Amino acid sequence: MIIDDEILIFHALRYSDDQLIVEGLARNYGRVSFVVRISHAPRAKVRHVIFQPMAVLEVQWEEKPRAKLMRPIAARVSQPWSSLHTSPIKAAITLFLAEFLLQVCRHEQSGELFFDYLLHSLTWLDTAEEGFANFHLLFLMRLAQFLGIAPNTSDTGLPFFDLMAAEFVSRAPAHAYYIYGDEARAFEQLLRMNFSTMHLFQLTRTQRNRILELILTYYRLHIPSLPELKSWEVLREIFT
Template structure:
């Protein structure tokens, strides 16, 4: 069955001399992988810039659920980014977000809200002309809404601990090391209220931003035990942490 849908490039892996395996987040079917020609023939999908991380595509492919790797018949760039590819700081965030999303959504099926969130986030970052140093933090926190472990903020008292395994606030420290003490737990509610439009109001140091990033990554790994180390993290730390 031929399918036309928008799709976001998350990751590519070289396969032979003239092909790549591309992992895409599609609007119609969630996560799918395709084997794509990158030769210079008229019908092929060229690697640059079409397969750069977080590129938003319009693709046509023959959907066969039993196939592990699909074949794209046609692809065009649906949203040509005007700043991300040319701004080193935005590009470092884009590479991190693409890798992070690739790991966090590996088993996701169709989810219109998830797809809309990711695409709208890319568009916002590309259009942003102000401060975006906290973009990846807001993105990672809000993504928890779609992958099944959004923190339970009910009864978030100032003197409570946050149990990262349970994703909830507790009156006393749990009998395991994966929790935040009250002085850090009290900041979660504030962080979860941030949006891209308001994140510039959060005045934090590079050290504090680094600590928040580490806590969020730990939180994801507790709920997705196969979440690997991030290859793009060192560059992000150099620029923002």
């Protein structure tokens, strides 16, 4: 059966002199992996150069139930980006989010609602000229609801946030995975923000990196298989 679907690319790795291994998320099909032939022919139906992190492509392939790697029959850019891959700051954010999504998105994370969240978020970042320093923080906080690990927001006025229980509590839990004070308030504010208002949340680079560290700790508590992310170190150095 021939499948035609929109795909958000997470990762492309050179496998041999003439092949790439590509991983991504299809709007209707879920997680997909391809082997893409490297070709420099100007009229090739599948140009390997378009398979880059966070590219949105329309890909056609033949479904083979026992095959782990599919071979695309045709591919084209579905959503051209104007700045995600050319702005150094946006490119660092994009690579970080692509690596993160590669690790946390499983096959069951499919469907238009989830895919549209990713596409809408990236479109907002691509068109933003300023005020996007907190984008990756808000993106990760909102992503949690699609992964089934969203924090409970019913008691946000309480002083402690239990990272393991994913809720605000009145007293410090018996374990070490909790935050309070300014850090708990930062989590509370992130849960109430959207992309158009997040610029009002003024943070220093040190504060932003600390909040990102806490968000990643939260994810690792709820998704234990999440490894250390190589692109995090690059992201830590950007912004002022």
